Amino acid sequence: MEVTFSLATAAGVLTGLLPVMVLVTATFFFVLFYSQNPNEHGKDGGSGAGVGAGLPPGPAALPIVGSLLMMLWRKPHFRWVLRKAEGKDITCIRLGNVHVIVVNSPELAREFLKKNDAVFASRPKTMATEYSGRCFFSVVFTPWCDQWKKMRRVMVSQVLNHQQFQKMAKMRVEEADNLVQYIQHQSKAGEEINLRKTLRYYTGTIIRRMLFGCRHFGKGAKDGVPGPGEEELEHVEAAFTVLSLIYSFCASDFIPSLRILDIDGHEKTMKKAINVINKYHDPIIEKRVQQWRSNGGVNGEPENILDVFISLKDDEGKPLLRIEEIKAQSAELIFVTVDNPSNTVEWAMAEMLNQPDILWKAIDELDRVIGPHRLVEESDFPNLPYLRACAREALRLHPIAPFNVPHVSSIDTTVAGFFIPKGSQVLLSRVGLGRNPKIWEDSMRFNPDRHLNEKNVDLAEPELRFISFSTGRRGCIGGQLGTAMTYMLLARVLHTFTWSLPAGEGPVNLSEEESSLFINKPLHALAKPRLAFLEHY
Structure with missing residues (x-):
């Protein structure tokens, strides 16, 4: 028994050390390989994959690990990927055994997501999306499968349709x-x-109202002051943490055996953030499910999205969605709603405070259309082309994330003359497209006027010259809501208050955080009411 136990223990230790041994060995060969062969691979990608067509060009790759070690040595990982793809229409980076295809060209982007949409309609399974979707029960991050089809039908026909939007x-x-x-x-x-x-x-309060029917998880701010309470701040912070880890180039997403090591600590951080989300969501969902199943809800009719989820029935009159599906989709709605509008408007305000002529041009338009005696309504948006152009320009120049949500090839295929192996992850670069000097004149300048010649000034960009709501089977199904939130947020902020920088502060520093694409420091400004009736508001 002692010998058996010792052998079993030794085997367990060796198994646990195997990923470390692989990394150490690969590191040695990696250094040796790159010191002797620093050039990037050519058309065939150095792999011999494909017949007649080669992989897109990209960094030379080692067996087994590819360029994973080179990426892991450079943090944040996404900036290394952006640098490798910078100035190139298409780049192939092999991480582990996964070919990551980065696209900076709108023509190529349309080849992937329009001409070959069916081939690239799936998503990768990653550590972070496993947690965010409770093992892939939701719609945005779930791979192509019957579960995805079911949840997409629910979201399109029952939740994010025009009727619910108006309601x-x-x-x-x-x-x-x-x-x-x-x-x-x-x-x-x-x-x-x-x-x-x-x-x-x-943004957090809007989706909480629409989803759960409540503004706050607790009592809100202390002493009856308008604003978020500790619960809302913790909840939104956790949501942004989850978003920061979605497709963050985690090592184990490319070499699954490394997951036990949690090299970057991503899984530990993800668990903590998801636990915060579940702490606030689960009691509400479980209580509401019980209410519906015992007496048909509070008033017998769905009053919010959660009610809709619970009240849906299948052909046999049974609940269409399981509670885990409701929990997963509820959390995902939070994740995909809180980020883009707030980030777009923060950047727009920072840019406009640095260019007062743009700021006052937007305010003049609001004054002409809305006047001083009422507040902006959603019905006003079609009459505010310059405001829409400002939001569009901020979204182009300052995306919330470096890449679009990955698309995975379901078969070996050829796109624009390049061989794309089955299982490849295709990333449309939000940075590479939106700031591409081949597409946008003076591409790093915030210039809303560039959009006024568009046939329809809107946040949607179907030609994929930058990424807003993407396109195809996996295009964003919440574009109408995201657009309305962004326009309203920017319009109300500009129309109702005069903004200035604190005394003694010069132009806003428009540099980005190293670890994200957020503005380097949260924007602080002084506000003074512009409309007389606000004094009694």
């Missing part, structure tokens, strides 16, 4: 009014406005 318009207007009150309260107190916190409060 919940009142909630969105009320939260826009609450945003004004929140800024008004801070301005009266002479406080600097933390625009990042304020804008995220608005």
